[in-house]
Amino acid sequence: MATACGIEFSDFGFNAAVATDGGPPKVVLAESDGDWPGFAAWDGEKLVFGRDAERRSRLQPRAASHTFWELLSLAPSDLEGPAKIPAYSELAYAFLKEFWADLQARAGKPDAVSFAMPGQILGDENEAGAGVGLILAMARDLGIPLTNLGGLSTATLNDPESTTGLGSDRILYLDLHLHSAVMSLVENDGAGKMHRRRHLRLPRLGYVPLIQGLQRAMANRFLRATAFDVTAQRALDQEFYEQTREQLLDASRGTDIRYSIQTASRIHQAAFPRETLLRDLLPIENGWADAAVKFLRDGALAPKDVVVAVSSRGRILPGLHDALAARGFSKIVKISEGAAARGAARFAADLKVCEDVSEVPVITEVAVAAVSLAEVGAVKLQHMAGEQVKPGMMASHLVSDGAAYSLHALPEQLSGVANEAPAIGSLARLGEIKVLLTRSAGEWQIEVPESGVSPVKVVPGDRVRLRASDGAEVELAVVAECRPGQG
Helix, strand or coil: CCEEEEECCCCCCCCCEEEECCCCCEEEEEEHHHHCCEEECCCCEEEEHHHHHHHHHCHHHHECCCCCCCCCCCEEEECCCCCCCCEEEHHHHHHHHHHHHHHHHHCCCCCEEEEEEHHHHHHHCCCCCCHHHHHHHHHHCCCEEEEEEEEHHHCCCHHHHHHHHCCEEEEEEEEEECCCEEEEEEEEEEEEEEEEEEEEEEECCHHHHHHHHHHHHHHHHHHHCCCCCCHHHHHHHHHHHHHHHHHHHCCCCCCCCCEECCCCCCCCEEEEHHHHHHHHHHHHHHHHHHHHHHHHHCCCCHHHCCCEEEHHHHHHHCCCCHHHHHHCCCCCCCCCCCCHHHHHHHHHHHCCCCCHHHHCCCCCCCCCCCHHHHHHHEEEEEECCCCCCCCCCEEEEEEEEEEEHHHHCCCEEEECCCCCCCCCCHHHHHHHCCEHHHHHHHHEEEECCHHHHEEEEEEECEEEEEEEECCCCCEEEEEECCCCCCC
């Protein structure tokens, strides 16, 4: 039984997908599980990695590092504690060793492996990055049967689920890492292949500076609301960080932001409107959108010339879609989680394992063929807008098959999870197809990532019809409630 594996190098959270005997790749380690962000820490006896290290990073910041993938080199790292300060490359090696062991424990040792890496590690198409040699040496030492290296954007476009509905000769790929945002321009060469032409790294727009700024802002609000300073003790500061992290990773949720910090004598609690967080994220979202316009302008292109593909890590910026749309980007597609890992697994299945790491090719192109909706089990999404709703009415419920569901009580993912009943019962007719409910700038949106259609905003009186390739159909009606004192 032959297995091919793709490993998606993102310090925000590593992904791994495995394909068996030519079947479709399945994600076995996912960034949303939170186990493998690019953190390392010294616990007093040994190095620990991933979420365990992230939890320790604010308790003992000097005994932690989250820059070893960003600064991959032989230089001494910023982690203190061991008798000998490890190099960035040593931290990266130890991290990859732990991740590789976890992967084999879950899925067995793959027969072939492809790495999908950020552009700052991979380098440009004319010259490999300095970190490529170090990663190849790590793979050789760990016995990883490599077939190739590739970029995250290239691997993503090798995943049929992600290419469905893109339909463009130019794709602007946006991604988020711990310390930077990145964008790549991928173009059709006219011979049936897409090439990564340009790459740009945007420092200070990554997850770490974002959550650090958000942590400070929320801590100041908490101090004003409770007269209690959560930064006075590192243990409490760490707990506040964890609660802020939870809010950030689910930034599109419609409920208020709630904090609860317990000390020896009492519990300190505060709640803030969700719009508070959205306002804090707005400068980051506008920064991304402005940078995207400039990136294209430098290549003599305009927003109308590209389709924007936003990686799953962009979910922490719920207003990014609106920021891009306001600058003329007319088609924006959210890529599903693990897309680059699945695309890399397809590369691994089609290529031969290299006998020596010096022979491992770097792939910067991918053949993109049209993928029918039926092949990926997607659905057609049709939005039917209602008549203009009078002021004072606001969307409150979705109605399907005579049952009403409160928008505020529904989870973000309405269906598509294996072995779990959908949040809206009628969606079971569509099978395991993701239907997402998000809130952006106070407006509700429904999205089906596999459809290739951008999220649709819904207001009272609207209907959304979902039709699967096998003919199954579900209709969701949006109903309203009246704000007190209005209407």
